[in-house]
Amino acid sequence: EFQQRVFSGVQPTGNLHLGNYLGAIQRFVALQDSYDCIYCVVDMHAITVWQDPIELKKQIREVTAAFIAAGIDPAKHIVFNQSQVSGHAELAWVFNCVARLGWLNRMTQFKEKAGKDRENASVGLYAYPSLMAADILLYRATHVPVGEDQKQHLELTRDIAQKFNNDFGPSIASLGLGESFFPLTEPLIGGPAARVMSLRDGSKKMSKSDPSDLSRINLTDDADQVASKIRKAKTDPEPLPTEAEGLKGRPEADNLVGIYAALSDTPKEQVLTDFGGGQFSTFKSALVDLAVAKLGPIGAEMKRLVAEPTHIDAILRDGAARARVLADETLNQVKDIVGF
Numbered sequence: 609e610f611q612q613r614v615f616s617g618v619q620p621t622g623n624l625h626l627g628n629y630l631g632a633i634q635r636f637v638a639l640q641d642s643y644d645c646i647y648c649v650v651d652m653h654a655i656t657v658w659q660d661p662i663e664l665k666k667q668i669r670e671v672t673a674a675f676i677a678a679g680i681d682p683a684k685h686i687v688f689n690q691s692q693v694s695g696h697a698e699l700a701w702v703f704n705c706v707a708r709l710g711w712l713n714r715m716t717q718f719k720e721k722a723g724k725d726r727e728n729a730s731v732g733l734y735a736y737p738s739l740m741a742a743d744i745l746l747y748r749a750t751h752v753p754v755g756e757d758q759k760q761h762l763e764l765t766r767d768i769a770q771k772f773n774n775d776f777g778p779s780i781a782s783l784g785l786g787e788s789f790f791p792l793t794e795p796l797i798g799g800p801a802a803r804v805m806s807l808r809d810g811s812k813k814m815s816k817s818d819p820s821d822l823s824r825i826n827l828t829d830d831a832d833q834v835a836s837k838i839r840k841a842k843t844d845p846e847p848l849p850t851e852a853e854g855l856k857g858r859p860e861a862d863n864l865v866g867i868y869a870a871l872s873d874t875p876k877e878q879v880l881t882d883f884g885g886g887q888f889s890t891f892k893s894a895l896v897d898l899a900v901a902k903l904g905p906i907g908a909e910m911k912r913l914v915a916e917p918t919h920i921d922a923i924l925r926d927g928a929a930r931a932r933v934l935a936d937e938t939l940n941q942v943k944d945i946v947g948f
């Protein structure tokens with residue numbers, strides 16, 4: 609049986625926003641009491657599109673700072689950056705040889721990120737999902753907390769694990785490594801903020817790459833910025849509904865209620881019990897207070913931590929050393945299984 613273990617990663621590619629926090633980081637924090645957790649700054653994923661080297665180094669520290677500031681404990685759990693554990697790249701190569709071209713051709717994130725000029729996308733961007741499978745399975749993680757946008761990649765991870773287990777079944781058995789070598793990892797997706805939408809357009813997800821800074825709340829925004837972005841958030845003219853059913857067809861209202869629910873750790877129904885029938889202006893004021901109370905201390909702590917880069921680098925070094933022990937064990941077995 610597989611040990612219950614959580615793995616997840618965040619790319620160091622730009623300002624962390626409320627979507628990253630509610631869809632991922634806040635949930636990473638909550639899982640620490642029930643699982644052994646491994647949280648990774650996925651810098652190798654970041655370079656699938658061009659990154660300025662100086663900026664990348666800065667962003668690696670910033671994501672690490674966000675993890676710590678949000679409440680991840682790097683002494684109890686593992687926090688590190690992907691490029692420092694070479695097993696990720698090695699296992700990804702094996703998985704490139706397990707995954708089928710047809711599987712990768714179906715990945716919608718590649719299509720979105722490559723855009724129209726697909727011929728000019730990096731090979732890494734295309735192979736991204738097999739590196740992601742390697743990240744997870746290198747630690748034989750059983751659970752992966754992610755936002756809704758990662759659902760398809762998690763399904764591919766399971767397909768890769770299953771095909772590896774089948775293809776090498778006799779070899780796995782003859783080495784006495786059990787029935788199946790890799791677990792079929794469960795995604796942990798859900799809650800009211802599994803997909804936080806842009807504050808300017810309820811049909812687009814909140815994203816680091818959105819050119820409009822008003823579309824997202826950054827973790828390092830100050831109180832005035834948070835307030836002004838929430839006040840300017842797009843809404844419709846109707847008052848808030850009194851029941852969740854009434855949010856259907858009202859993506860902007862649904863998004864703001866979902867954000868409130870996730871920040872206050874209450875169901876959307878409760879938020880509507882409290883604010884339903886009222887005007888958005890009243891609700892937005894309460895949301896500003898809540899967001900500032902919740903995010904303010906995290907942003908401040910992030911700024912304090914990034915000012916101490918040697919401390920952050922020490923956390924990452926220690927995390928990588930501990931991750932490497934687990935990674936090497938899996939990788940040595942994989943090499944044996946494959947016949948290397």
Ligand code: ADP
Pocket residue numbers: 617618619620621627628629630631632753754755756757758801802803804805813814815816
């Ligand atoms: P981004 O998608 O912002 O470039 P990453 O790919 O590094 O960031 O994602 C980090 C985590 O944040 C993933 O678990 C992803 O699913 C989650 N995430 C990203 N955007 C959102 C969003 N708008 N709503 C909820 N979760 C999100």
Ligand code: NA
Pocket residue numbers: 757
């Ligand atoms: Na993403």
